[in-house]
Amino acid sequence: MTSVLRRLALATVCMGTGAVHALAEGGGDLVVFDWSGYEDPLLHPAYTTKYGAEPTFAFFGDEDEAFEKMRAGFKADIAHPCSQSVVKWREAGMLQPLDTSRIAGWKDLNPGIMAMKDLAVTADGKAWFMPFDWGNTSLLYRTDKVTADEAQSLRIFADPKYSGRVTIGDNVDDAYALASLVIGLKDWTKMTDEQFSQASAFLRDVHKNVRFYWTDDTDLNQAFTGNEVDLVWGWNETYVTLKGQGLPIAMNRDSKEGISTWVCGYVVMKDAPGKLDEAYDFLNAVNAPAVSDYLVKTFGYGHGNGAGMAAIDHKVLADRGFDNLDKFLDKTLFQQPVAPELKQRMVAEFEKIKAGY
Template sequence: MKRLLLTSAAALFATTAFAADPELIVFDWSGYEEEGFYPDYTAKHGDIPTFAFFGEEEEAFQKLRSGFRADVGHPCSQSVEKWRDAGLIEPWDISQIPAYANVDAAYKENPIFADDTGVYFIPADLGATAIAYNTEEVPAGDIESLQVFLDPKYAGRTSLPDNVDDAYSLAFLATGVTDWTTATPAQVDAASEWMRKAHANVRAYWADGAELAQLMATGEVLISWAWNETPVTMAADGAPIGYQREAKEGSSLWFCGYVNLQNGPGSEQKAHDFMNAWLQPEVTDYMVNEWGYGHGNAQAMADFDTTILDEVGMGKIDAPILRQLPLENAIREQMVASFEKIKAGF
């Protein structure tokens, strides 16, 4: 959500890490302050934006509700409706973001992201969540199914994300649900019961890719439900880590993007310049090659070498995919409540 290089300092509530251009405050996940994401902005304005970080979307939501002010925010797709309903965001002026023309039509047609009142969400980054595993200690046959997370052989050697959306993408898939936009309360209960069983094997819930990489590098954790960034970067460093996106029950895809925050204290022009800079083709190259994630510029992604996309875990697969699309707020709140109980051992 969302997602790389979160440090303990960045996890502090809305910690401002880089005070630069005072006319643009970006409320973001740690790691996205890297200048490779918005080079055109820096070239035009001579400075980087000021960044404030959050560690999890509910934290960001509550901070904004309590009065914290920024110009641009970076939620993931399933949070957009909640942020809209709370009056936290306002439409972008698409006439100031010409690169929006290269965004996939699917995002433009979703009424949660865009309707006759304007465009509220612009996709920026996307990735996969699937099984990361130690190739030296976990036989390939064991990770053909998501039920490996229940296998008593791996008691105390698995890890799950400390993120309700990613965790439930696993639990839904494992219980036969591949489209959570139509999920019922009963299906949430079934997924929660499955996750309660998986919890018995969990060594730790990871909050970010760096934490998971450490757990897997030491051998404490052999199997995890993970963003594709972690196995890609670990394998590049020579670690015996594989990535299984084609378990028989499937894997997940998530996407996040930027919103124009209501009553931002800075420059609307600079907010729009930042967004247009984010959608440039050179950012697609940076996103895929340096982070292993996909990018909101669908045209540039379509032109990308499929071999590289396969290598970073973003290629096409022959297995079910649960897309982390917006879902009913009541269903998500049920997930949130159940997840907190499960982590606490109930």
Template sequence: MDVLDQLGSMREGKMSRRAFTKSLLAAGVAVTAVPMGGRRAMAAPEDQATYFTWGGYDIPELFGEYQEKHGELPNFSIFGGSEEALTKMRGGFVVDVSHPCNQALPRWVASDLFQPVETSKLEHWGDVMPALVDLPGNDAENGNVWMVPFDWGQTSITYRADLVDVEEESWDMLWNEEYKGKLGSLAAGADAWWVGAIKAGIPFEELDTPEAFEKIAAVMREQRPLIRTYTDDTTTLEQALASGELVAAMTWNSSAALLKSEGVDVKFADPKEGALTWVCGLMMHKDAPKPDRAYDVIDSLLSVETGKFMIGDYGYGHSNIKSFDSFSEEELSELGLSKTPADILQAGHFQIPQSQEWETKMNAMFEEIKAGF
């Protein structure tokens, strides 16, 4: 199948964008050279639920149960960061299910845009690991939750082991003048600003102070001339790393997992200062147009088959404990995972909730820095 045939299959929903990207990586073709055009998800029938999520989660591999039940994938809408998503919904954009992370949870609940998820309606709820449910602000009435945990993992550095001379893995790698113009970063402050805090030595409990903002802004401005690209499209970072255009980039687990599977000599760093760690999950809009199918979206994402894909292909932890049964302890260790999430999450710097005022100020400051101010 040639590139155009594969592109057509992706648009029709027969091939995921992730599989398409892997195929291009294997063939040495740059994604940026291929017009992606319209996506099949945008043409999904109006009677399907809408899932508002990060890029990379809009793929058939996560929705086997949903597609088997309804004959179609959900509709997808993509955001680059949770604050962008919340702002859009505050402006009147209504979806069925969205995908925030733990540090945003209290602010999302306070927006009054969401309804508790009735766990009794979820087939897979009994297999969800309790440690991932017990997050600040997640308790709702009658034993229900605001956010159903789905995935968990790390933000760290994916680097070309054959192109970077590393004596000790450290966040300093992304501030190294030697690699100016060959470094990349996720564009959202929800990752980058927090990494800046780690670099600046600011404890997360002290983030919301004028002194912390000044110190973090200083290290982010120091880094700005070194960064070739800021992007929320992980495919862009992966392609640039594969080609050698970038030698190191701030990424999530999945980028390293994908590149390794295609034979690219990369490592996912275990920084001496600690990685950024997080839990993300699923919330239902209070005015969800398709509430029954919203529960089917959530259940599909919680399924064992979805979990096996998330662990094996994306390198993320999954909330369904049974998903880990197909992997040995050695395999999980190689992926930087464990059947006990706390082993990974608490070993790094686990994100904690901040106020809406802090989030707004942080995003405004980071946008100015990225623009060169």
């Protein structure tokens, strides 16, 4: 997701089929369908050491795009969906159960995340999803243009004062998470028709201020450094990257309405074309406790491995907001899966909003 990370893989879209193919320097047999930026070798060093090559990476911009490309025939061994999409992918028959006996540190995975209903493990005891990274979508702002008092409410995104100075992600989940928080809804699985209308109306107000809908950190970081935007509905990584560059940016994790929390992880695809041994070696590599420190410091995200997180300096965790998980999850809308019918309504309505309707 970030422009400063090493990019060893290049993805191209095949015309006609809609399938993604990836080319990586020295790419191995394993095909990983991922968010751009997660190809960073320091997120899976044990895999590289063992095979002497990087996996082959293909990228997607959002999970609905990834879902459609896989339905169109694209084959991968491993993919990296987030909590709100896991049920959809599983029910579509795209995933195979995980053999947890082959994943070192499975019992060290964050217990709070593992306890989330119908996410990592289903009621029948089958495991489908290995949590890897978790974080927030929250209000980021330029401290030389916006005061801390002004940035106390998420309603600032719809303030006419910031016309043309706002960017939010081209991501339906993050968009409706923002809108749900603004209307006072923390559990969007219980969204009523009236609340859907209220949330959509707020997004239409935000659209009037939007300079562009960002799709990755490269565009977002360029816009911020180029002084094109003052307000961002964005991820931890953007804050960590830009703050590290000395830019005047702040991240409000304690806005009046709250923040949105998400968790993403790795799954093994049902029709994985590569070797299953390599797939499990990759899962073990990204779940290694040693990866925790790098993920927290470089990306600003929490790691799924609780043992690895516990070993990180408390000051670092506090700076990233991960020192108290209970506090982290307070005042938050967790992006858990919503009913397929509601998700389709969100997708269709968000497309209309972006088009100006």
